[in-house]
Amino acid sequence: MIDPDAALAACRFLHDASLMLLWGTSAYLCLMVPKALADKVWHMFAGASVVTALVAVLATLISLPLAVASIGDGWSDAIDGGTLHAVLFETTVGRAWQAQAAAALILLIALLLPGRWRYQGIALGSGLGLAALVLTGHASMYEGGLRIAHRANDILHVLAGGGWLGALVPLIPILRLLSQSEYRVEALLALRRFSTAGHIAVVLVIVSGIVNTMLVLKHLPTDWSSSYQALLGLKIALVASMSLLAIVNRYVLVPRIGHDQARALNAIRLGSIAEIVLGIAVIALVAVFGMLEPV
Numbered sequence: 001m002i003d004p005d006a007a008l009a010a011c012r013f014l015h016d017a018s019l020m021l022l023w024g025t026s027a028y029l030c031l032m033v034p035k036a037l038a039d040k041v042w043h044m045f046a047g048a049s050v051v052t053a054l055v056a057v058l059a060t061l062i063s064l065p066l067a068v069a070s071i072g073d074g075w076s077d078a079i080d081g082g083t084l085h086a087v088l089f090e091t092t093v094g095r096a097w098q099a100q101a102a103a104a105l106i107l108l109i110a111l112l113l114p115g116r117w118r119y120q121g122i123a124l125g126s127g128l129g130l131a132a133l134v135l136t137g138h139a140s141m142y143e144g145g146l147r148i149a150h151r152a153n154d155i156l157h158v159l160a161g162g163g164w165l166g167a168l169v170p171l172i173p174i175l176r177l178l179s180q181s182e183y184r185v186e187a188l189l190a191l192r193r194f195s196t197a198g199h200i201a202v203v204l205v206i207v208s209g210i211v212n213t214m215l216v217l218k219h220l221p222t223d224w225s226s227s228y229q230a231l232l233g234l235k236i237a238l239v240a241s242m243s244l245l246a247i248v249n250r251y252v253l254v255p256r257i258g259h260d261q262a263r264a265l266n267a268i269r270l271g272s273i274a275e276i277v278l279g280i281a282v283i284a285l286v287a288v289f290g291m292l293e294p295v
Helices: 004-031 035-044 046-071 081-090 092-111 115-136 144-177 181-216 227-256 261-289
Strands: none
Touching (some): 004 035, 004 046, 004 115, 004 144, 035 115, 046 092, 046 115, 092 115, 144 261
């Protein structure tokens, strides 16, 4: 039988990845893409957005019994009513789950709403769900103002990271729509806004990540005998690779659009897909080392 810790790590990955993709996609399309173009792209992702939201909701539901099994005496505690009640109402894990469950409920309600109300509801539910993740993070080791500051930094980190990663998903079809005359002007505007917001998101991810590392470890992750530091170091390397791809896309490939549009746009699409793959790998790493002692 699968170990409860492994099952919880897999659940955390599905939950966090779903919310990040929903948050970045919905925030970008609602705030930065002209309405007609945003509606067309949303239509392309209608089925995928519903499935992703349901995955996030389901992962939220099963995360509580998995967490109970992980911190308790195994799978028997996962179905013990008394243990579940105690964890839900008497622990930080339970309070965090309540916040995530409220965010999941908003996601479910959003799926029933029409038009842009649905997209805005998805943005709200996924954003709140990501913010609630910090309630069980390493910031809990502190008290008072330092805990608040650490949690605020963690919220900034996860929202900026999700915004960066998730916005890459609708960017790919928007790049294709550049070749259609009726969408060209709006697509160019959406790409310029993505570029501006992308610069900000990358800087926020890097700066907040450095701050978080210093708060948790108080030094760079250089002890490769520590599983936590080794996985954190790998995460940093992957984020650096994502940043390098973003720089190449913006400052090498985008200027080539005017000379050879088809080839440049294809290269940008491939680079964006590579960034998404790396970003998902980062989420998988965090799902694992976020459960480890930061030593």
